[in-house]
Amino acid sequence: MSRKNKPAKFLVWMLRRVLPGYADDTNIGDFEEEYAQIAANRGRPFANFWLALNILKSVPPFVADAIRFKLVMFKNYALITWRNMRRHKTYSFINITGLAVGLICCLLITLWILDEHSYDRFHENRDRLYRVVVNLPSSRGIRKIVATPPPLGQVLKNDFPEIVETTRLSYWGSVPLRSGNKSFNETNMIVVEPSFFDLFTFPFIKGEGAASLNTPNSALISERRAESFFGNEDPIGKIIQVDSRFEYTVRGVFQDIPYNTHIRQFDFVLPWSHLNHMNWYEPNSWGMNSYRTYVLLGEKASFFEVNQKIKKIIQQYSPGAKTEILLEPISDIHLRSHYRLSPGLRGIDYVYIFSIVAVFILLIACFNFMNLTTAISFNRAKEIGMRKTLGATRRHMIVQFLGESMFVTFLALGLALVIICLILPEFNKFTGKQITIRSLFNWQAIIGLVGINLFAACVAGSYPALFLSSFRPVHVFKNVLQKGKKKSGFRRILVILQFSISVILIIGAIVVYSQLDYVRNRKIGWERENLIGISLSKEMKKSYDILRTELLKHPRILNVTAAYSDPTSFETSSSSVNWEGKNPEEIVHVTGNLVDYDFLDTLNIELAEGRPFSKKYSTDATQAFLINETLAGMMEAESPVGAKFSFFGREGRVIGVMKDFHFHSLHSGIGPLAMGIGSEDYWNHVLIKIHQDSIPMTLTDINKIWKNIFPHIPFAFRFMEEQYERHYKPEMRMGKLINVFAGLAVFIACLGLIGLTSFAIEQRKKEICIRKVLGASPGNMILILGKEFMLWVLIANVIAWPLAYFVMSGWLRNFAYKIGMRLEIFVFSSFLAFAVAISAVIFQFLREATSNPVDSLRYE
Amino acid sequence: MKFLSRPEELLLHAVWELQEDAYCVSIRKHVSKLTGKTWSFGAIYVPLHRLEKKGLVKSYLVDPIPVRGGKSRRIYKMTPPGLKALDEVRKLHDSMWTGVPEFSSEKKASNES
Numbered sequence: 001m002s003r004k005n006k007p008a009k010f011l012v013w014m015l016r017r018v019l020p021g022y023a024d025d026t027n028i029g030d031f032e033e034e035y036a037q038i039a040a041n042r043g044r045p046f047a048n049f050w051l052a053l054n055i056l057k058s059v060p061p062f063v064a065d066a067i068r069f070k071l072v073m074f075k076n077y078a079l080i081t082w083r084n085m086r087r088h089k090t091y092s093f094i095n096i097t098g099l100a101v102g103l104i105c106c107l108l109i110t111l112w113i114l115d116e117h118s119y120d121r122f123h124e125n126r127d128r129l130y131r132v133v134v135n136l137p138s139s140r141g142i143r144k145i146v147a148t149p150p151p152l153g154q155v156l157k158n159d160f161p162e163i164v165e166t167t168r169l170s171y172w173g174s175v176p177l178r179s180g181n182k183s184f185n186e187t188n189m190i191v192v193e194p195s196f197f198d199l200f201t202f203p204f205i206k207g208e209g210a211a212s213l214n215t216p217n218s219a220l221i222s223e224r225r226a227e228s229f230f231g232n233e234d235p236i237g238k239i240i241q242v243d244s245r246f247e248y249t250v251r252g253v254f255q256d257i258p259y260n261t262h263i264r265q266f267d268f269v270l271p272w273s274h275l276n277h278m279n280w281y282e283p284n285s286w287g288m289n290s291y292r293t294y295v296l297l298g299e300k301a302s303f304f305e306v307n308q309k310i311k312k313i314i315q316q317y318s319p320g321a322k323t324e325i326l327l328e329p330i331s332d333i334h335l336r337s338h339y340r341l342s343p344g345l346r347g348i349d350y351v352y353i354f355s356i357v358a359v360f361i362l363l364i365a366c367f368n369f370m371n372l373t374t375a376i377s378f379n380r381a382k383e384i385g386m387r388k389t390l391g392a393t394r395r396h397m398i399v400q401f402l403g404e405s406m407f408v409t410f411l412a413l414g415l416a417l418v419i420i421c422l423i424l425p426e427f428n429k430f431t432g433k434q435i436t437i438r439s440l441f442n443w444q445a446i447i448g449l450v451g452i453n454l455f456a457a458c459v460a461g462s463y464p465a466l467f468l469s470s471f472r473p474v475h476v477f478k479n480v481l482q483k484g485k486k487k488s489g490f491r492r493i494l495v496i497l498q499f500s501i502s503v504i505l506i507i508g509a510i511v512v513y514s515q516l517d518y519v520r521n522r523k524i525g526w527e528r529e530n531l532i533g534i535s536l537s538k539e540m541k542k543s544y545d546i547l548r549t550e551l552l553k554h555p556r557i558l559n560v561t562a563a564y565s566d567p568t569s570f571e572t573s574s575s576s577v578n579w580e581g582k583n584p585e586e587i588v589h590v591t592g593n594l595v596d597y598d599f600l601d602t603l604n605i606e607l608a609e610g611r612p613f614s615k616k617y618s619t620d621a622t623q624a625f626l627i628n629e630t631l632a633g634m635m636e637a638e639s640p641v642g643a644k645f646s647f648f649g650r651e652g653r654v655i656g657v658m659k660d661f662h663f664h665s666l667h668s669g670i671g672p673l674a675m676g677i678g679s680e681d682y683w684n685h686v687l688i689k690i691h692q693d694s695i696p697m698t699l700t701d702i703n704k705i706w707k708n709i710f711p712h713i714p715f716a717f718r719f720m721e722e723q724y725e726r727h728y729k730p731e732m733r734m735g736k737l738i739n740v741f742a743g744l745a746v747f748i749a750c751l752g753l754i755g756l757t758s759f760a761i762e763q764r765k766k767e768i769c770i771r772k773v774l775g776a777s778p779g780n781m782i783l784i785l786g787k788e789f790m791l792w793v794l795i796a797n798v799i800a801w802p803l804a805y806f807v808m809s810g811w812l813r814n815f816a817y818k819i820g821m822r823l824e825i826f827v828f829s830s831f832l833a834f835a836v837a838i839s840a841v842i843f844q845f846l847r848e849a850t851s852n853p854v855d856s857l858r859y860e
Numbered sequence: 861m862k863f864l865s866r867p868e869e870l871l872l873h874a875v876w877e878l879q880e881d882a883y884c885v886s887i888r889k890h891v892s893k894l895t896g897k898t899w900s901f902g903a904i905y906v907p908l909h910r911l912e913k914k915g916l917v918k919s920y921l922v923d924p925i926p927v928r929g930g931k932s933r934r935i936y937k938m939t940p941p942g943l944k945a946l947d948e949v950r951k952l953h954d955s956m957w958t959g960v961p962e963f964s965s966e967k968k969a970s971n972e973s
Binding site for chain 2: 025027
């Protein structure tokens with residue numbers, strides 16, 4: 001046999017790869033024999049080609065065979081899995097339910113977090129778009145605001161080549177609109193420059209788009225507002241009367257603003273020139289911090305450099321000012337901004353909190369799964385012994401157990417996804433979001449999901465897979481194996497961890513709940529119950545006196561007053577304040593409000609000293625100030641009443657000291673406050689105190705009175721109580737969510753404990769029966785059985801208390817007024833955990849106690 | 861009786877017919893000639909292996925020869941159950957056809973043309 005008639009080495013190697021299980025020498029020999037024949041007849045190249053072709057041709061039958069064999073094994077595995085699940089119905093139920101609930105929580109939180117991160121990501125310029133924020137230094141620290149002076153935008157664009165474009169934005173409160181005979185109180189109006197629509201991505205559907213804002217008297221309208229206003233008619237070219245004075249033509253329709261942007265929802269847009277109609281608008285004032293400014297940086301501009309450069313720009317143009325400005329990336333605003341009205345927790349903090357909660361819940365669910373799977377798998381030692389005797393290798397066992405736990409986790413995942421689809425609308429209502437399941441349909445989310453599942457499956461399946469597969473069949477059959485005893489230490493740790501996490505979550509939920517309850521019910525120093533607020537526009541202010549007189553004629557209207565700022569948030573403040581004996585070096589930012597005479601009576605604000613405003617004193621209208629106790633304390637005078645005081649550009653005297661009341665949310669403390677008497681021009685808000693009986697009737701009556709005075713303006717009111725609670729809306733929602741998730745976590749932990757107790761009782765069935773035969777009372781038995789579990793829960797509490805204390809006092813630090821971390825909360829949480837554990841034991845025991853001992857003992 | 865698959869049946873038949881010469885190369889040739897299409901090695905090995913697992917054939921190795929690159933052949937041989945199975949297959953075929961009206965596909969085809 002000549003050397004040259006041997007097939008190419010590479011092909012032989014390939015042949016060996018291709019024929020798994022058949023690649024012994026005789027088979028290779030078969031190929032070589034035919035190869036030699038063909039090579040002799042038709043030459044080596046052809047023979048090589050023939051061989052390669054035949055190797056390829058042999059692949060399908062081998063593959064089919066391999067799959068067939070695997071399928072046979074798989075069928076067996078599947079059958080055994082199914083039988084096991086049916087045999088341990090309770091455990092399987094607990095396993096799948098626990099995992100599914102855990103996954104549901106985890107997925108909902110993931111959806112929520114994904115949604116929180118989607119804010120302002122849809123702008124095409126998002127990477128170069130920044131908001132200008134302002135640091136105002138004062139004696140009480142730096143005030144962080146987002147309102148900027150009107151000339152800032154133009155100056156930034158002119159002075160810095162890195163800044164390509166700027167735009168200004170002004171939000172407007174309620175403005176009456178009228179078109180034909182339809183009128184509407186528009187609360188979502190903004191005034192912008194045309195560049196606004198270049199910087200932000202808010203697409204247009206109809207009409208001319210942003211360019212039309214260059215022509216005066218043109219307005220833009222949102223799709224939904226156009227529909228509600230004009231129905232099916234074409235809105236383009238329609239004339240809308242704004243504030244009963246100005247006529248604007250609709251020139252464009254834009255798509256409804258998505259909810260996931262930091263910019264407040266707007267439905268009606270007017271050009272910047274609208275501000276020129278306002279006599280208070282000073283286009284060149286550097287002291288008027290009222291407008292949002294956004295900038296677009298050039299492609300190559302560095303954010304940090306620009307930030308350094310523009311820092312002192314206001315000080316250059318307005319000598320004496322100490323204001324600094326900074327840029328803030330647009331995509332950070334929703335979650336990470338410090339420049340907000342309420343200084344509570346930022347969005348990102350909630351994202352962290354919920355991420356931790358999600359991980360905790362998933363851990364609890366996984367621990368459950370691990371615990372039960374390992375516990376039950378000891379009962380399967382015999383199966384393992386049998387399989388091993390019949391030739392299963394350790395690898396087979398690992399594949400089997402991991403496969404089983406994977407099957408269960410994916411079953412749970414499927415269940416979880418179905419349930420999520422069902423409850424998502426409720427969840428959206430709860431969180432005030434518009435999340436769809438579709439946000440899970442991208443490859444990151446899918447990889448994440450499958451990853452979480454594989455992780456859970458591996459963690460849960462690894463222990464039986466690795467530990468049980470090491471059993472020696474001989475030991476199994478000779479019963480050398482100590483069932484359950486050997487590794488119960490591991491399970492003990494898992495149960496303790498589970499309960500620690502549950503107790504932490506319970507404590508957290510109670511603290512959050514009681515803090516929010518405290519905030520809601522705290523005496524804030526003024527009465528917000530049965531108080532109605534109405535916003536007045538410029539035109540309506542003139543008619544305030546008539547409105548008030550008409551309203552007061554109604555028997556159930558107790559009082560009517562007006563003010564410049566809404567009592568839930570006094571936003572105007574100034575440092576141009578002076579009093580007798582004030583240290584001129586000291587800068588004090590005093591919050592101010594201009595009110596009508598009845599303000600104190602209507603809101604039931606108490607006086608500590610002096611007298612309220614009164615029409616009896618003619619000087620009160622311009623020269624009287626009421627200050628709060630905080631400011632009185634700062635004045636360091638024995639009695640500030642009668643002291644000279646200047647504020648709002650007025651000179652006057654202090655006539656009285658009000659008891660401190662909250663004019664912001666409880667996140668911040670009470671600052672110094674001064675109030676004076678305002679006049680018609682300042683009445684932005686009318687406050688009406690009504691009798692608590694038959695409120696709907698009263699409201700209808702007010703509406704009638706309103707229609708008589710303002711026939712074309714719709715009556716829009718709000719309850720101050722709701723307004724007040726709006727400050728706490730994010731916390732309220734988070735609080736509720738935390739409660740729900742904590743509840744679910746406890747539920748999962750309970751499921752696990754029920755599973756474990758029932759397993760432990762089953763293991764000790766004979767012991768229980770013998771004790772019973774010998775006359776043990778049920779109480780005795782519960783004590784004996786429960787002792788161990790109680791010890792576990794006790795240890796869990798010891799771990800949980802300090803951790804919970806640490807975490808929750810950190811959260812409470814965000815509130816200026818807060819509850820203490822009382823011992824009751826801890827005791828109650830622990831009591832809850834104990835109660836749950838005990839009832840699990842009792843529940844399981846009672847099932848066992850009613851059975852006949854003979855049934856359990858007869859076996860041997 | 862347990863039915864054999866058609867490839868198994870053919871292979872069993874080939875092993876019986878080739879007698880002492882029944883190893884993979886010759887079986888492949890025989891079966892390919894019989895059916896008129898080329899059988900891949902894989903299509904031989906897999907059912908043959910299955911037959912062996914079922915105990916219908918047994919195999920033994922004979923001395924290596926140089927033309928096979930010094931590798932020995934695996935000769936397949938019928939076992940009594942194999943013979944019985946083959947016999948049953950034949951009986952089945954016979955009984956299937958007794959009493960069935962005679963026909964010939966060639967005749968039919970020529971009639972039509």
